[in-house]
Amino acid sequence: xxxxxxxxxxxxxxxxxxxxxxxxxxxxxxxxxxxxxxxxxxxxxxxxxxxxxxxxxxxxxxxxxxxxxxxxxxxxxxxxxxxxxxxxxxxxxxxxxxxxxxxxxxxxxxxxxxxxxxxxxxxxxxxxxxxxxxxxxxxxxxxxxxxxxxxxxxxxxxxxxxxxxxxxxxxxxxxxxxxxxxxxxxxxxxxxxxxxxxxxxxxxxxxxxxxxxxxxxxxxxxxxxxxxxxxxxxxxxxxxxxxxxxxxxxxxxxxxxxxxxxxxxxxxxxxxxxxxxxxxxxxxxxxxxxxxxxxxxxxxxxxxxxxxxxxxxxxxxxxxxxxxxxxxxxxxxxxxxxxxxxxxxxxxxxxxxxxxxxxxxxxxxxxxxxxxxxxxxxxxxxxxxxxxxxxxxxxxxxxxxxxxxxxxxxxxxxxxxxxxxxxxxxxxxxxxxxxxxxxxxxxxxxxxxxxxxxxxxxxxxxxxxxxxxxxxxxxxxxxxxxxxxxxxxxxxxxxxxxxxxxxxxxxxxxxx
Ligand code: NAD
Numbered sequence: 001x002x003x004x005x006x007x008x009x010x011x012x013x014x015x016x017x018x019x020x021x022x023x024x025x026x027x028x029x030x031x032x033x034x035x036x037x038x039x040x041x042x043x044x045x046x047x048x049x050x051x052x053x054x055x056x057x058x059x060x061x062x063x064x065x066x067x068x069x070x071x072x073x074x075x076x077x078x079x080x081x082x083x084x085x086x087x088x089x090x091x092x093x094x095x096x097x098x099x100x101x102x103x104x105x106x107x108x109x110x111x112x113x114x115x116x117x118x119x120x121x122x123x124x125x126x127x128x129x130x131x132x133x134x135x136x137x138x139x140x141x142x143x144x145x146x147x148x149x150x151x152x153x154x155x156x157x158x159x160x161x162x163x164x165x166x167x168x169x170x171x172x173x174x175x176x177x178x179x180x181x182x183x184x185x186x187x188x189x190x191x192x193x194x195x196x197x198x199x200x201x202x203x204x205x206x207x208x209x210x211x212x213x214x215x216x217x218x219x220x221x222x223x224x225x226x227x228x229x230x231x232x233x234x235x236x237x238x239x240x241x242x243x244x245x246x247x248x249x250x251x252x253x254x255x256x257x258x259x260x261x262x263x264x265x266x267x268x269x270x271x272x273x274x275x276x277x278x279x280x281x282x283x284x285x286x287x288x289x290x291x292x293x294x295x296x297x298x299x300x301x302x303x304x305x306x307x308x309x310x311x312x313x314x315x316x317x318x319x320x321x322x323x324x325x326x327x328x329x330x331x332x333x334x335x336x337x338x339x340x341x342x343x344x345x346x347x348x349x350x351x352x353x354x355x356x357x358x359x360x361x362x363x364x365x366x367x368x369x370x371x372x373x374x375x376x377x378x379x380x381x382x383x384x385x386x387x388x389x390x391x392x393x394x395x396x397x398x399x400x401x402x403x404x405x406x407x408x409x410x411x412x413x414x415x416x417x418x419x420x421x422x423x424x425x426x427x428x429x430x431x432x433x434x435x436x437x438x439x440x441x442x443x444x445x446x447x448x449x450x451x452x453x454x455x456x457x458x459x460x461x462x463x464x465x466x467x468x469x470x471x472x473x474x475x476x477x478x479x480x481x482x483x484x485x486x487x488x489x490x491x492x493x494x495x496x497x498x499x500x501x502x503x504x505x506x507x508x509x510x511x512x
Contacts, residue, residue, distance in 0.1 A: 013338055017054075017111060020104045024206045027058045028225070031071035032218020038063045043227035045202060048114040048346040049336040049381040055112075057201055060224035065193070065232040066239070068222035072164040072191040073241040075219030080161045080189040082217075084139045087186055091135035093214035098128040098179075101210065105203060107338075109174050112200045114345035114381075115300055116337035127176035129464035130183040130480065137485045138187035154496040159489040161189035162267050163243030166236050168195045168229070168257070170249045171348055172303045172404075174203035177248050177271075180468075180479045182211070182221060188488035190244070193222045195232045197249075199348060201225035233257065240264055246487070247271070248305075251428075251473050269477030269487050271305065271469060273402045274430030277423035278308035278459075279445070281416075282316040284435035285457070290324045292459030293408070296433050298332065298386060299460065301344055302406040303352075305474075306431035306453070306462060310399050312422050315412040322371060322390055322410055329372045329386045329408070336381065346382045347405050356384040356405045363389050363396040363409060373406070394422070402428065416441065420448045429472035433459060452478075 027034035037058040044053040060068070098105065105127075106120035115123070143158040165185055169177040178194065185192050196204035208223045226232045236242055237260045244267035247257050251272040261268050278296055280289045296308035313321050337345035347353050353376055360374050373385030384406060392399055392409040399409055413419045423432060432451035436442050442456045452470040455461040462468060467478035477487050 016107060020107050021055055024202050025209055028060050028064055029208050029223040030068045037061055045112055047111050048348050051380045055202055057225050060226040060232050062231045062235045065224055065235045068193045068224045069236045069239050071219040071222050072193050076164050076191045079191055079220050088135045088138035090215045091131045091183055091186055094210055095128055095131035097210045097214055105175055108203045108206055110337040112202045113171060113174055114337055116342045116345050123173055123176050127179045130179040133464040134183035134187040141485055152498050156494040156496050158492050160492050162488050162490050164191045164241055165244040165246060166193050166242055168247045169197060171197035171200040172300060174200040175207060178204050178207055181246050184484045184488045187485055190488050191220045193224060193236055196225050198227055243267060270475035271479060272475040273428060274305045274474050275309045275402050275426040275428040276307060276431040277310050277312050278433040279419050279423060280313040280321055281436040282314040283437050285437055286321060288457050289435035290328060292433060292435060293325055294328050295459030297408045298406060301347055303404050308433055309403055311408055311410045312419055313410055313412055315414055318412045326371050326388050329388050332386050334383055344386055344406060347384055350382050352405060353382040353384050356407060359398045359403055359407055360387060363392050363398045366393045366396050368392040368396060424450045427473040430470035430474035
């Protein structure tokens, strides 16, 4: 590009940024309208690539949270009686609007979260698919009407919406984590209060307006961003009209919320942290394994619960795998995700960048070798180099903890048993990946690995049609697929008197 072209592109993007921010609601959505916080309080949203404040939003108080809960409770009965076709059509319209406004949504996500624009566009596509999938599922959620085995009773089994739900989402996938909860809740006929992450609320605000534009009735979706998460969650969790909490975020916060959810015995869905292994066997196709590792580790700057946190590589192929991966990682361009050709954006905040430094220092102290990267990049913004570590001891923090950033530690193994033991040596159990050209071995690993998700020769497996979720301390419940809708429904059984009970039994009939 010439200097003049670059200047024109910069002005163009600056205009687009200004326009999208002007279109993004900054208030609280309660009962169908956007309003200020009851005490007039606000909080700032920063761009992690520059450290600049990009927006100021209303910060919900306890009273606002209570008002949102009231709105959800009031809207519940009528919403539950809406036909599934009507709910499905709202989701279909929302899906079309997400496609129409995809550029706005992608831009907002890059601005508030830092992921490169191309990845943000990918998330718009992925996040939108939940709307399409649950629009299709909404009208297929059938119950059954059958005879009791003894023949004296008919059994009517129906599925009803669970009721008002509290949805809490993290900052790393600002659109997809919201649509993965909102779409099935709408399909099932539940009302909601959504609390998006304080660091990335803009995408959720913008998306909530899409739901209103798609025809969602007032009170069905309420959105209460806040500088104080507990001010929102505490009064809502204490309200006896709440029926469910669905949370995506870190394991410690999830455990706290589970404790609070016991008082009212809430239905609980928890999508928590991960410490995913990516196993490369000696019989793997290394092209696939390296590409899979790049996708599973470097997507979203490594800030994904599905990230391959630990690369477990058979010692016979470790050297070649590391050489090839190093070449790919060195080629990644780091910078502001709004610029052309950027593959790695900033991490979310200064604290996250400092924690990357601490992970590397700890590993090196224990004997690891830095093959690529390893350092922070001077600001503005919070950047950390894509980092590849080898000879990493098994007790290094980068191996035992969820890194949530662009650091890939390589650990070697000698046998299948050892690989499985290493993979399972964590309290987490969300995503795992295996690379082998031996399909029996791949499926055997599926049996032995204690993870809710397994990618077999692929590095990205998330899909709206698939049941996504973890085991062990990675959580409970599933999002996406048919299972995703079941999380928002409850089963009711109605025993119906036998319509033939006053008709004399046929000779020889021994009905009880
Ligand atoms: P976090 O737990 O800090 O925050 C998640 C959400 O909870 C945010 O909205 C936050 O404001 C809110 N929150 C924090 N404290 C709260 C409290 N006391 N009461 C109520 N709400 C509270 O997590 P994060 O840093 O935003 O996200 C990163 C974590 O999320 C990682 O551990 C990652 O693995 C996990 N994650 C899991 C999945 C999954 O599907 N399993 C998906 C994405 C992220």
